[in-house]
Amino acid sequence: MFRYVVSRLLRWVPTVLVVLLVVYALAFFGAGDPIKLIFLRAPGDVAYDEVRIEAMREEAGLNRPFFVQFADYLGHLVRGDFGNSLVSGRSVGGMIKNALPITLKLGLAATLLLTLIGSVLGVIAALNHNKSLDTIISAFALTVWGIPVFVSGPLLMVLLVRYLNVMDVPYGWKGLFTPQIILPLIVLSITPMALIIRQARSAVLEVLSEDYIRTARSKGIPNIQIVLKHILRPILTPIVNQMGLITINMLNNAVLIETVFGIPGLGQMTVKAISGSDYPVILGLVFIGSTVVLTVNLAVDLVFPLLDPRALDKREVKKT
Amino acid sequence: MNTHEYNEAINAMQATLESEPSRSLIKDAFSRLLANKGAVVGMVIILALFFVAFFGPYITPYDFLSQDLTIRNQKATWAHPFGTDDLGRDVLSRIIYGARTAVILSISITFISFIIGTIVGALGAYVGGKVDAFIVWIIDLTMSIPSLLLVVVINTSLKPPLIRWMEEMYLKTFRPFYRETIWVDFVLVFGSLALIKWPKAARIIRGQILSIRNQNYVTAARASGVSTFGILKKYVIPNAMGPVIVLLSATLGEAMILESTFSFLGIGVRPPMPSWGNMISDGLRVWHIHPHILVAPASVLAIVTMAFSFLGDGLNDAFNPRQWN
Numbered sequence: 346m347f348r349y350v351v352s353r354l355l356r357w358v359p360t361v362l363v364v365l366l367v368v369y370a371l372a373f374f375g376a377g378d379p380i381k382l383i384f385l386r387a388p389g390d391v392a393y394d395e396v397r398i399e400a401m402r403e404e405a406g407l408n409r410p411f412f413v414q415f416a417d418y419l420g421h422l423v424r425g426d427f428g429n430s431l432v433s434g435r436s437v438g439g440m441i442k443n444a445l446p447i448t449l450k451l452g453l454a455a456t457l458l459l460t461l462i463g464s465v466l467g468v469i470a471a472l473n474h475n476k477s478l479d480t481i482i483s484a485f486a487l488t489v490w491g492i493p494v495f496v497s498g499p500l501l502m503v504l505l506v507r508y509l510n511v512m513d514v515p516y517g518w519k520g521l522f523t524p525q526i527i528l529p530l531i532v533l534s535i536t537p538m539a540l541i542i543r544q545a546r547s548a549v550l551e552v553l554s555e556d557y558i559r560t561a562r563s564k565g566i567p568n569i570q571i572v573l574k575h576i577l578r579p580i581l582t583p584i585v586n587q588m589g590l591i592t593i594n595m596l597n598n599a600v601l602i603e604t605v606f607g608i609p610g611l612g613q614m615t616v617k618a619i620s621g622s623d624y625p626v627i628l629g630l631v632f633i634g635s636t637v638v639l640t641v642n643l644a645v646d647l648v649f650p651l652l653d654p655r656a657l658d659k660r661e662v663k664k665t
Numbered sequence: 666m667n668t669h670e671y672n673e674a675i676n677a678m679q680a681t682l683e684s685e686p687s688r689s690l691i692k693d694a695f696s697r698l699l700a701n702k703g704a705v706v707g708m709v710i711i712l713a714l715f716f717v718a719f720f721g722p723y724i725t726p727y728d729f730l731s732q733d734l735t736i737r738n739q740k741a742t743w744a745h746p747f748g749t750d751d752l753g754r755d756v757l758s759r760i761i762y763g764a765r766t767a768v769i770l771s772i773s774i775t776f777i778s779f780i781i782g783t784i785v786g787a788l789g790a791y792v793g794g795k796v797d798a799f800i801v802w803i804i805d806l807t808m809s810i811p812s813l814l815l816v817v818v819i820n821t822s823l824k825p826p827l828i829r830w831m832e833e834m835y836l837k838t839f840r841p842f843y844r845e846t847i848w849v850d851f852v853l854v855f856g857s858l859a860l861i862k863w864p865k866a867a868r869i870i871r872g873q874i875l876s877i878r879n880q881n882y883v884t885a886a887r888a889s890g891v892s893t894f895g896i897l898k899k900y901v902i903p904n905a906m907g908p909v910i911v912l913l914s915a916t917l918g919e920a921m922i923l924e925s926t927f928s929f930l931g932i933g934v935r936p937p938m939p940s941w942g943n944m945i946s947d948g949l950r951v952w953h954i955h956p957h958i959l960v961a962p963a964s965v966l967a968i969v970t971m972a973f974s975f976l977g978d979g980l981n982d983a984f985n986p987r988q989w990n
Binding site: 360364365367368372375387415484487488490491492493495496497500501502505506507514593596597600601604605615619620622624627629630634 | 703779806812813814815817818819821822823825826902904918922925926929931932942945946948952953955959963964966967970971973974975978
């Protein structure tokens with residue numbers, strides 16, 4: 346097991362390196378020199394003094410070749426130093442430390458919510474296969490899967506706040522268990538919920554045709570007991586398998602949701618960094634985002650054999 | 666069984682086979698698709714969208730730019746069915762032009778990502794070995810990172826230098842082409858989106874080629890001397906058609922959503938050029954006072970994405986009957 350984790354980590358390193366290299370190159374060749382960007386952005390008519398700029402570039406080490414600078418950046422990154430923001434001058438690490446918990450809390454709460462509700466709905470749909478309840482749940486899943494969060498969020502907000510008047514304007518962040526988090530949480534969890542519903546539904550349908558279910562039924566075991574004992578375990582596997590995809594979905598949607606509802610998490614930080622061409626921040630965010638996705642994927646791979654010992658055998662066969 | 670009886674039996678079998686009209690794979694799938702109500706409704710909505718997008722300038726009641734400050738923020742009236750926005754522009758006309766933006770961009774994104782995906786996927790499947798391993802690694806890499814962020818970076822970092830270059834070219838040549846910086850937006854949006862969309866196409870096309878190529882009937886055809894091109898034309902392309910059509914519809918829908926996401930974040934198509942994304946972002950500023958400016962484009966986008974979901978689901982059922990339980 347330990348060797349497996351290490352080999353996964355070793356495979357992750359080149360991936361992140363390539364991604365960081367691409368972003369760094371884009372910033373280096375596309376956006377231009379950070380010192381010049383700072384000068385261009387300075388308020389008023391700051392003297393565009395070539396000599397002074399050259400001196401500052403020299404001091405910051407920006408005269409060195411591309412790969413030397415990139416290696417330097419990586420060296421700092423390994424030591425946990427993300428550099429400083431070009432706009433505010435604050436340390437990127439500190440900014441991430443403030444924003445990350447908010448996005449993580451929101452994401453974890455949404456994941457928990459959507460997994461619970463989604464699997465229950467999926468099981469209900471499968472047990473009523475081809476009946477009207479199944480049709481309704483499947484149509485619901487299809488409907489919500491496509492709609493982007495910056496459409497469902499504002500539409501629900503207009504409906505609930507302005508027309509039904511059941512809540513205040515949800516804006517800002519005062520902790521996870523506050524009323525203004527309800528709407529962002531719903532919107533964030535509703536899209537990936539469709540994924541869970543469909544996975545759970547098809548998994549249950551598959552299990553229902555197994556011999557051991559028929560045996561259990563013929564022994565006269567009540568339906569509810571069959572569901573609890575024999576069906577819930579097999580559907581855990583496909584659900585856990587979706588977690589990587591759900592994490593990517595959450596991170597992408599956080600950018601939009603946090604903009605709509607004014608939540609000061611990683612998403613809002615991303616939008617601000619982009620509009621300010623704040624490359625140290627963007628690089629840090631890319632690193633954190635890929636790390637989160639990797640961690641989830643790794644956790645999924647580690648939990649998988651516990652749920653389904655056959656999965657480990659299959660993977661061993663595939664590797665050889 | 667003597668020869669005579671045998672021949673008769675064969676003739677009888679042929680007769681029954683010929684009495685039933687033969688149907689091609691595509692026709693068969695299409696009839697299954699038409700039986701699915703949700704998919705038909707979705708298809709009608711999408712066809713209507715394409716119609717509106719192509720004939721937009723002939724059917725819009727107003728120009729998307731014409732402002733009339735005397736009728737700002739009006740609610741729906743007969744003259745302006747979806748109301749007017751904060752500059753007195755007709756919301757319906759802007760939605761129709763937004764449909765043009767969405768359709769043009771999503772068709773280009775799909776087209777480019779499919780060309781790249783087909784070339785790369787076929788290359789991987791046919792060359793194999795290290796090339797294939799590298800291609801698979803690239804595909805996995807692009808699918809295991811938060812792609813939105815990467816695309817956003819490409820967009821923001823390449824736009825300023827490109828626009829600067831256009832300005833320089835204009836000052837040199839004075840060709841009006843270089844003044845239209847709107848093209849930079851379009852090219853960057855569909856270029857960078859095609860960049861994250863091609864791996865999916867490549868993965869499916871590669872998988873299809875690999876699985877079909879190892880079928881017994883292809884081996885038999887090759888053994889009997891059919892050329893590579895002949896096998897491709899006769900067996901690989903028709904059999905790979907189903908998953909590719911399903912993917913095509915999904916990519917069109919996703920590209921449309923991504924385009925509006927970009928414009929919503931303010932890095933895609935910039936105002937005054939209308940896109941549903943930047944209309945929603947405009948509407949979000951005044952939603953509490955004038956909700957119709959937000960609700961109209963958001964509802965249209967919601968309906969279109971729903972249509973794509975239902976059509977995609979129908980296509981999937983129609984073309985992959987083996988997935989039925």
